Amino acid sequence: MRLHDTPEGYLQVDKESEMPITSTHSDRLSPATRHFIRHYFEMVAAMFLGMAILGLPAGWLLNTMGTSWSALSTAPMLLLMATTMTIPMVGWMAYRGHGRRANAEMAASMFLPTFAVVGQLWTGLVTDVGVLLAVEHVAMLLSMLAAMLLRRTEYTQHHGRSHAHVAERLVVS
Numbered sequence: 001m002r003l004h005d006t007p008e009g010y011l012q013v014d015k016e017s018e019m020p021i022t023s024t025h026s027d028r029l030s031p032a033t034r035h036f037i038r039h040y041f042e043m044v045a046a047m048f049l050g051m052a053i054l055g056l057p058a059g060w061l062l063n064t065m066g067t068s069w070s071a072l073s074t075a076p077m078l079l080l081m082a083t084t085m086t087i088p089m090v091g092w093m094a095y096r097g098h099g100r101r102a103n104a105e106m107a108a109s110m111f112l113p114t115f116a117v118v119g120q121l122w123t124g125l126v127t128d129v130g131v132l133l134a135v136e137h138v139a140m141l142l143s144m145l146a147a148m149l150l151r152r153t154e155y156t157q158h159h160g161r162s163h164a165h166v167a168e169r170l171v172v173s
Contacts, residue, residue, distance in 0.1 A: 032156035036148065039155045042096075043089050043106070043144055050088030051081060058084055074129055075118045078136060082114040085140070102154050109147040113139030 029037075058080055062072070072080070089110070090103045098106075117136040120126040126135070148155045 036152065036156045039096075040145065040148060042092060044141065046089040046092040047085040047110075047140070047144075051085045054084035054087060055081075074121055074127075074132065077129075078114055078118055078121075078132065081133075082110050082136070082140075086110040098154065102151070105147050105151070106144065109143040110140050113143050 086107050090107050093103050093106060114136055116139065117126075117132050120135075121132060126132055
């Protein structure tokens, strides 16, 4: 028995007959499932890239206002961080052809956990900034996944709009 690397995956082939003896590994996941998973990881990447990239201009803005990230109280810092993650994520979704409803739902999936964490802070239930940040980020990832699972068809298919059309709509809006 040998494995042949094919565009579709690895194919097990009997040595003597050269006949396939199992299906390819890519058959295990449907194209819709692969699309769903890819979309989720694209959103996570956009979220963390946004936090890293937009964190710098947000810091500059804070400096012009006479403050800094470290001088912010915890609640505004959590809300600003959620904003720096949400903006690029929603922008990437728009670029990929998702409509306003899906973008609004995904933005909500980012801010609802943030509001819950701020609520924990205000009630005194949790006050450690490190714990709040960890809870916020894990809850965001789970909330994004929940939003995607609730409207699975939105995230398991390609959207028919071209990137140029979406960019044009963003400029016109």
